[in-house]
Structures are given as C-alpha cells and as structure tokens.
Amino acid sequence: MISRRGFLKYGASALATSGLITTTSGKIFAAAGSGSKDTRWAFLIDTHKCTGCGLCVKACKLENEVPMEANATRTWVERYVIKHDGEVVADSPHAGIDGYTRNDPQGREIPESDIAKSYFVPKLCNQCEKPACVQVCPVGATYQTADGVVLVDRTWCIGCGYCIMACPYGARFFHPVFRVAEKCNWCYHRITKGMDTACVEACSFGARMVGNIMDPNDPLTKIIKTERVSLLKEEYGTSPMAYYIGLDTLVR
Amino acid sequence: MKNHVYRPLFLVIAFVVAVLIAREIVVPEDFGTHEAGYMYGWHRKGNEQEWKDFKxxxxxxxxxxxxxxxxxxxxxxxxxxxxxxxxxxxxxxxxxxxxxxxxxxxxxxxxxxxxxxxxxxxRTREQCLRCHAKLPYKGSGREWVRGINNTEHNPDMECVMCHNPHSPGFG
Incomplete structure (x- = not known):
C-alpha cells in the first residue's frame, strides 16, 4: 500500500518526466522571437502547398554533391493516398526526385472515386535540440553547432553507422562516395551566408521555409508563434526543429 | 614483489603511456566540447568552417x-x-x-x-509533368496547378513544341 506522501512524491516526479518532452521543445518556443543574439535555425514545412514535383530533392542532390543515381538522399518527399476504406498507400520512389507524375502509389492505380484524401510530405533532418544521432557517436565526428545544426566531420567519422540507426526519422545515410555518415545540414554553407537552403530556393510553391527562430522579424518565427504547427515524433524527446503545417496523424 | 608481477605491469604502463602520447599527436588541438556542451558538443572546431566553406x-x-x-x-x-x-x-x-x-x-x-x-x-516533357500531370490528389498542392492527362494530351510530343515555359499558354 502506497502512502499518501509517497503517492504525491512519485506522482509528481512521473508528471515531471512526462512533461520533459514538452518542456524541452517549449524552451525554444519560449525563447522564439526573443531577439536573442544567439541564432537558432528552424525549418517550416507547409504540406498543403507541396505539389510533389520533387525539384527540392533534385536541387539538394546537386547542391550537396550526393550522387543522383544513388538511392540515398538528404531530403525526400513522401506521398500518402488514403482510401475511403481506411487503407493507406504511401510511398517515396527514389525519394520523389523525379516528381510524382502518375497516380501509381506503390505501383497501384487507385481510382479517384476511392481516394478520400491525399497529400505530399517533404522530409529532411529535424536538427533536433537533443539529437539522438550525436549522442551515440563514439568518436565525436557528429556534433551540434552553437546555432543548433547537426554536422558530420567527414575526416573524423569512422563509418560505424550507429548514428544512422539512432535517428528516429531515418534522416541519415551512408555517403556512397565519401564512405562516411551523411545527413542534411540545412545547407549550412548557405544559411550561414544569409541564403535560403537549396530546397527552399527550388520550391516554387513556398512549401519550405528556413529561418532563425530567435529573430522576431523572421517570417518563419511569426508563423510558428501565431499559427498551429506540429512536430514529427515528439514522443521520442529529441525536440525536433522542423515544424509542420497540415500534418496528418498517420504521418510519422 | 616478484619479477613476474613487475614485467606485465611495466608492459601495461608502457602501453598506457604509448596511447597517451599517440592521443596527444593524433587528436587535433581544436578537438573538444564546444558551445553545445558535453553531451552534444564534442567535435573538431575547424570542421564548422569547412562546412561553411562548402561550395x-x-x-x-x-x-x-x-x-x-x-x-x-x-x-x-x-x-x-x-x-x-x-x-x-x-x-x-x-x-x-x-x-x-x-x-x-x-x-x-x-x-x-x-x-x-x-x-x-x-526541356523534357517529364520536367513539365512534375507539376502539370493531373493527379486526383485532393488536399495536396497539385490540386491548384493546371494539369493535363499525360496519356491523352499529345503524349508523343514535347511540351515546349507548343508552350514556351517563359510565357506558358501559347505566348
């Protein structure tokens, strides 16, 4: 039999633990738009606007020198087709690099009358505040910068692959040329020069946006602070920094 | 103590010293925990600039x-x-x-x-189809783009033979 004191004590600590997830991402949210001198990069994806053209994936591969023909990519676009009977047909052939030009999810033609809803979801590295991939690196080859971007030191990586397994989002892969772990770094060479990432540059529909969440005048900060946004796999406690608009519950 | 104790002990000490010396030579000076702290910050500082200098x-x-x-x-x-x-x-x-x-x-x-x-x-047809292939995906951005049925709308022709991408339509 648990005492009243014990119940309150353990109950409070259990509540605090379950609250950890919200407090860590809440910390950034609280500081967002504070005009802090520290930069914190964040990403915003509006799934309503994505047409599934795949030009972001193409631009990313060219910009970041990931071989076109290799089945490996820093960003990708997923297609979800949900039928009236509840069946979900989702795919991302070649990361969607050639665009979605046919109604053939997983090679099946789904008649228009059967489709309840359908949409595209662009994905990329979330540059988590608490990156699981960094924590498992045994040699210090992958790390978080002061402005929140997770980078990989190609000269230091031993290619053990722990980080690829640790990422809950499947954002990491093995670079076929450099033979080290590779990941999206939100075009660190571009954003640090005040440019947009290559995928944002290539998106015609404004489905992607990158910005400094600490800057109150950044359009990205304004949207995140005022509109309804969500994150992927928040329950993992990694505090992802890629915000989504219009995310369906079955997108993980 | 006996010789059989000292000999392996010296070996172990020599090994530890060799590792420490090697570590001093191999590990770059700017390697350590930086802004992101002990948990996420271990790295070679110079690598940040290497990424910033990426083309x-x-x-x-x-x-x-x-x-x-x-x-x-x-x-x-x-x-x-x-x-x-x-x-x-x-x-x-x-x-x-x-x-x-x-x-x-x-x-x-x-x-x-x-x-x-x-x-x-x-200039390929595939490039245009990325956006202009009509897909029955209500709720996606494709809904708002004017699309064609790829199998019916002059399937054997390149789009640019009739349409100028700089002034689509028939400009």
Missing amino acids: VKYQGKDYCKLCHQDKVDKISQTPHVIINCENCHGPAVKMARVDGKIHWKNPTYTKHGEDTFENHID
Whole structure:
C-alpha cells in the first residue's frame, strides 16, 4: 500500500518526466522571437502547398554533391493516398526526385472515386535540440553547432553507422562516395551566408521555409508563434526543429 | 614483489603511456566540447568552417537577373514567376566532369563555357509533368496547378513544341 506522501512524491516526479518532452521543445518556443543574439535555425514545412514535383530533392542532390543515381538522399518527399476504406498507400520512389507524375502509389492505380484524401510530405533532418544521432557517436565526428545544426566531420567519422540507426526519422545515410555518415545540414554553407537552403530556393510553391527562430522579424518565427504547427515524433524527446503545417496523424 | 608481477605491469604502463602520447599527436588541438556542451558538443572546431566553406551552387533568381533581366521580366508576367530559373537551367555554376567526378568551378559573369554542361536546360516533357500531370490528389498542392492527362494530351510530343515555359499558354 502506497502512502499518501509517497503517492504525491512519485506522482509528481512521473508528471515531471512526462512533461520533459514538452518542456524541452517549449524552451525554444519560449525563447522564439526573443531577439536573442544567439541564432537558432528552424525549418517550416507547409504540406498543403507541396505539389510533389520533387525539384527540392533534385536541387539538394546537386547542391550537396550526393550522387543522383544513388538511392540515398538528404531530403525526400513522401506521398500518402488514403482510401475511403481506411487503407493507406504511401510511398517515396527514389525519394520523389523525379516528381510524382502518375497516380501509381506503390505501383497501384487507385481510382479517384476511392481516394478520400491525399497529400505530399517533404522530409529532411529535424536538427533536433537533443539529437539522438550525436549522442551515440563514439568518436565525436557528429556534433551540434552553437546555432543548433547537426554536422558530420567527414575526416573524423569512422563509418560505424550507429548514428544512422539512432535517428528516429531515418534522416541519415551512408555517403556512397565519401564512405562516411551523411545527413542534411540545412545547407549550412548557405544559411550561414544569409541564403535560403537549396530546397527552399527550388520550391516554387513556398512549401519550405528556413529561418532563425530567435529573430522576431523572421517570417518563419511569426508563423510558428501565431499559427498551429506540429512536430514529427515528439514522443521520442529529441525536440525536433522542423515544424509542420497540415500534418496528418498517420504521418510519422 | 616478484619479477613476474613487475614485467606485465611495466608492459601495461608502457602501453598506457604509448596511447597517451599517440592521443596527444593524433587528436587535433581544436578537438573538444564546444558551445553545445558535453553531451552534444564534442567535435573538431575547424570542421564548422569547412562546412561553411562548402561550395554554393544554386545562386537564385536575383543572380540570373544581373544578365538576363529581359527573361526575368518576361516570366514575371506569367504564373511561372514562382519558379527558380535554376530548376530548369541547372545551377548557375560552372561544372566539369573529370574522370567521372563532378568538379565545381567558381560562378562567373562571363559567357558560359562549352566544355561544361552547366546551364543544361531541361526541356523534357517529364520536367513539365512534375507539376502539370493531373493527379486526383485532393488536399495536396497539385490540386491548384493546371494539369493535363499525360496519356491523352499529345503524349508523343514535347511540351515546349507548343508552350514556351517563359510565357506558358501559347505566348
């Protein structure tokens, strides 16, 4: 039999633990738009606007020198087709690099009358505040910068692959040329020069946006602070920094 | 203590000293925990600059405008104003294939070279279909783009034979 004191004590600590997830991402949210001198990069994806053209994936591969023909990519676009009977047909052939030009999810033609809803979801590295991939690196080859971007030191990586397994989002892969772990770094060479990432540059529909969440005048900060946004796999406690608009519950 | 104790002990000490010396030589000076702290911050500081120095390829429409103002003006009067030039023309960087590897050169304002394949314009039907293939995906952005039925709308022809991407329709 648990005492009243014990119940309150353990109950409070259990509540605090379950609250950890919200407090860590809440910390950034609280500081967002504070005009802090520290930069914190964040990403915003509006799934309503994505047409599934795949030009972001193409631009990313060219910009970041990931071989076109290799089945490996820093960003990708997923297609979800949900039928009236509840069946979900989702795919991302070649990361969607050639665009979605046919109604053939997983090679099946789904008649228009059967489709309840359908949409595209662009994905990329979330540059988590608490990156699981960094924590498992045994040699210090992958790390978080002061402005929140997770980078990989190609000269230091031993290619053990722990980080690829640790990422809950499947954002990491093995670079076929450099033979080290590779990941999206939100075009660190571009954003640090005040440019947009290559995928944002290539998106015609404004489905992607990158910005400094600490800057109150950044359009990205304004949207995140005022509109309804969500994150992927928040329950993992990694505090992802890629915000989504219009995310369906079955997108993980 | 007996000799059989000292000998392996010296070996162990020698091994530890050798590892420490090797560590001092191999580990760069700027390696350590930096801003992100003990948990996430272990790295070689110099690598940050190496990533910042990575070559930029996509220059954006403002860069193209410096020489091609007329083209930008023309496309700006059409719905295609939202498209980045480099989506069809390729990144505005000179590149060359040497031994199968891509070598990036500095972007220049001079004439685009002949031995390179930069500004290789993608005029294929597939390029247009990325956005203009009609898909029954209500709720996706595709719904708002004017689309064609790929199998019915002149399937054997290239789109650019009738449509000018800089002024779509029949301009």
